[in-house]
Amino acid sequence: MKRGFVPNLTGVPETMLWTLHNRAGEALRTDSILRDEHAVRIHRSIAYDYERSFGKPDASHAVRSLLFDRAIKQWMAEHPGGSVVELGCGLETQFQRLDDGQIRWYCVDLPGSIAIRERFLPPTERCMHIAASVLDLSWMDGIATANGVFVSAQGLLMYFEPAKVQGLIQAICGRFPGVELMFDTIPRWFSKMTLSGFRRTRHYTAPPMPWGVNPNEIQALLRSWSPAIATVELVRLEYPRGIPALLLPVLSGTPVLRELLPSVVRVRTAAA
Numbered sequence: 001m002k003r004g005f006v007p008n009l010t011g012v013p014e015t016m017l018w019t020l021h022n023r024a025g026e027a028l029r030t031d032s033i034l035r036d037e038h039a040v041r042i043h044r045s046i047a048y049d050y051e052r053s054f055g056k057p058d059a060s061h062a063v064r065s066l067l068f069d070r071a072i073k074q075w076m077a078e079h080p081g082g083s084v085v086e087l088g089c090g091l092e093t094q095f096q097r098l099d100d101g102q103i104r105w106y107c108v109d110l111p112g113s114i115a116i117r118e119r120f121l122p123p124t125e126r127c128m129h130i131a132a133s134v135l136d137l138s139w140m141d142g143i144a145t146a147n148g149v150f151v152s153a154q155g156l157l158m159y160f161e162p163a164k165v166q167g168l169i170q171a172i173c174g175r176f177p178g179v180e181l182m183f184d185t186i187p188r189w190f191s192k193m194t195l196s197g198f199r200r201t202r203h204y205t206a207p208p209m210p211w212g213v214n215p216n217e218i219q220a221l222l223r224s225w226s227p228a229i230a231t232v233e234l235v236r237l238e239y240p241r242g243i244p245a246l247l248l249p250v251l252s253g254t255p256v257l258r259e260l261l262p263s264v265v266r267v268r269t270a271a272a
Contacts, residue, residue: 004047005119012159012207013113016090018200019155021050023065023093025057033240034062034069038093042120053204059240061155064184067235067264068152069098071182076103079148087134088156091117095127106130108139135164140175149176153183158191158209165211166225169267173226177272182235185263188212214259228269235264 009017024043027036043050050057072084072094081102086094089107099105104126107117111131123129130139134156143149151172157165172181190198191212198206213221219232237252239245251257 004045005116006047007116009112009116013090013110015155015207016092016113016116017046017048017050018054019061020046020091021054022057022059022061026059026062031241032062033059034066036062036065036093036097038096038121039091042091042093045120053201055201059244063237063239064154064264065092065094067237068154068182069094071180071235071266072150072152073098075148075150075180076100079150081146082148082150083144085139085143085149085151087151087153089113089117091120092154093121094152096121099126102126104128104144106139106143108132108134135160135168137168137171137175140171143176145176149179151176151179151181153181155184157183158186158211159207161210169222170226173228173267173269177228177269179269181267181269183265185211185213185218185265187214187260187262189260190262213263215261215263216259218263218265222265222267226269229267230270231268233266233268235266237261237264 007017020039020043023034023036023039026032026034027040076082076098081104083104083106085106085108086092087108089109090113095105106128107114108130109117110133114129114131118129130142132139160168169181172179186209189212191209194206194209200206215234218234222232223229237248239248251261
């Protein structure tokens with residue numbers, strides 16, 4: 001075991017190391033799609049046997065981060081000095097990748113997770129940390145709304161029961177008129193598999209993911225939850241290399257097989 005900070009993490013908070021492992025692994029490649037020097041620095045500073053738990057790094061979480069980066073960067077250009085709220089931030093380094101000198105960024109996560117984050121990524125005047133469950137809606141009280149709000153939730157909502165997801169999305173849409181919300185989902189078959197115990201490796205079992213939704217259900221479901229929702233977009237998935245890069249266009253282009261895939265969802269609500 002390498003020297004460094006030894007985290008005491010289990011359950012959902014431990015997944016921040018899984019995503020970190022994959023982003024840092026991708027960042028170290030010569031053909032990387034995501035340059036992330038802070039992820040590499042943090043990865044090297046933590047005394048954790050990543051490969052024992054998660055296996056060799058893959059591009060999956062870097063792809064997801066890149067899709068979120070693109071959407072947020074576009075939104076920032078249209079909303080100078082706006083507010084981005086990153087729910088379940090963990091050790092994500094999105095602010096460090098995207099900071100334009102104007103954005104106000106709010107990182108929301110459980111107190112234990114924020115404490116670990118602050119070892120490596122101290123809060124600043126424009127990148128603020130809120131130590132609270134995202135289901136404790138008091139985090140909304142401190143968000144500056146004058147120049148627009150974008151709420152992101154990477155790798156988060158699937159860990160909640162469906163009723164909790166519905167309540168959170170309804171609260172966000174109701175509290176922030178004109179908000180844009182971006183999150184990822186898993187299909188029903190994968191949710192069921194995690195409830196039975198999804199072993200990433202023989203040393204690591206992923207936490208249960210109770211909320212699964214198939215791509216063809218997302219539009220109607222979200223609109224039934226909130227009349228404020230104006231548009232629902234499924235962001236096109238991509239993969240940079242290897243067999244997944246060859247299979248993804250085939251799966252995405254076949255209606256039956258498309259329902260087996262995860263989704264990245266971007267929601268826009270009506271302004272007040």
